[in-house]
Amino acid sequence: MMANGRGRLRIPKIPVRTVVIHAIAWGIGLLWLFPFLGVFMTSIRPVTEILNGWWVTNPFNPTLQNFQTAFTDPTTPMWRGLRNSFIVAIPSTFLPIFIASLGAYGFARFRFPMRDYLFLTIVLFMAIPQQMVAIPIFVTMINAGLWDTFLGVILVHTAWALPWILLFMRNFFQTLPLEVEEAARVDGASDFRIFYKIVLPMSLPALAAVAVLQFMWVWNDFFFAKVLLFSSQNLVATQLVPLLSEAGPFHKDQGILSAASIVVMIVPIIVFATMQRYYIRGMIGWTIKG
């Protein structure tokens, strides 16, 4: 600003301040990326090359050996962890979205006594830490024969997701115009028909935002999985990572651990990269424009 006031130079003079700000911002951005770069570099090289740091590039022999080892581990192969994570995460995304949207529509549109107090209570459930429910759920699941099964974890994730999706979707439904629904009602459509045929299709952007967040949350979850999944063939991807670092009398080498870490985090990163708009919107909410 200050530097521009002088004359009419044809080449715009870039103020020093702007350069400094850009340098700081990009510097911090790259600094933040640095640890990820380290994991990546470690994962694609034999362990002997990285003993003195991944930044030492002499010698530099990239290889996929670490990934192969992680994927073919005899007891806990990574491919099975990934498969299990998908088996858990996909139903745990869609089931709660459906159930909570149904309830959220009720909270948004129907009138009944104590409605707002009930809703406030459910919202407060979000503050409860997983540790508060872990023991009774663990015992109940054993008694119900659902411990160490995918169904058990899916049910827990579903219930656990309901409060925030209820809150999110109710707020969204309230922004939808009532006129369309009223018109359909005049035509004799039932509540359910209106919900499926009119409200849900109109809510697709919001549902996408919820789906992205919920999928990532379930994928990244470690605690519930740790409590509820036990057999080596049932472990999800996040559970395999610490296992790889503890297995055996010695720590397994960093290369394999890095490869496993990359494989586990690549899924949420891809989801984030492709659905970023929805992710940010889901996180910020619909009032603040994002």
Place this chain on the structure above:
Amino acid sequence: MSAKGERAKRSLSSSFQPYLRVIFFVPATVLLIFLVVYPAIQTLLLSFYHPSGAFAGLDNYGSVLGNRQTIDTSDWSIPYGTLINNFLWIAIHLPLSLFTGLYLALTLQKVRGASIVKSFIFLGMVTPMIVGGIILRFLFDEKSGIVPRAFGLLGISGLAIQWTAYPETLLFGLIFGSVWLWVGFSLIVYSAGLTTIPRDYFEAAQMDGASAWQTFRKVTWPLLRPTTLTVVTMTILWELKLFDIVFAATNPNGGVGGAADVLALQMFRYAFMAGNFNDAAVVATLLTGLTLLVSTWMFKRIIIGKGKNAGRLQRALRRLWARAKPLGRVLKA
């Protein structure tokens, strides 16, 4: 119908199959009761009983709070115990990540390629925290970790060590390291908050000759208050619920001498390694007490607000919902 046009604004007419409407709530209610309400109450009850089944009153609370794993102030050196560690996390990690995020959000407003930088920084939030913990361990490795090596280059040999092997460097390394993972949150929320401030405000401030700092102090910061409240609450909740990072970066005991131990990890250890459900329930209840305290504090701040006329519950609740939205993502993490 015309008589209640006023009411119809917020709800559909209920003359139509009202009893069927219950079905909308049934699946959610059943799941919430069986997998949230019932277990939470059960845990609360467990905390008041001995493992033998005899009523214990507050005995378990006394023994857990008196345990050095929870609070260790014997010599005011590490380990401090889980409860104090969680508070340490709040005391150090909260201001650091909040102000770093705010500073970046303000700076990036004028930067080309800001969205790319934001994505880089946000990666820490997208990464599974269990992987985050592993990466922190790599960073602090004496030989192949960049942090000790950097201190070595700077000639600070006291920090050119295996950070995870010493209580002080382990605890503070993890706290600072988790700033790296979490800054993306405050950055994104503040960035969104900044877009809600009308440009005229800044232009007016500039015309009045306000300095950058004055503009920030008198315009930006007060207007970002609701955003700050969100970031503070969410970050504190995250710090209280901390589990994965510590588990992955150290071990189920919280690292050397339990230096980095936290409440959630202690609960896990008691319940699923020592098999002491009752002491675990005490830790879980204490943790829940803290998270509920923080959440209700936020709700209250919003409900009471600034004006005196904000007392009407209905209006207050409506404002609450409007502002509580970003809660969704992080409260449950």
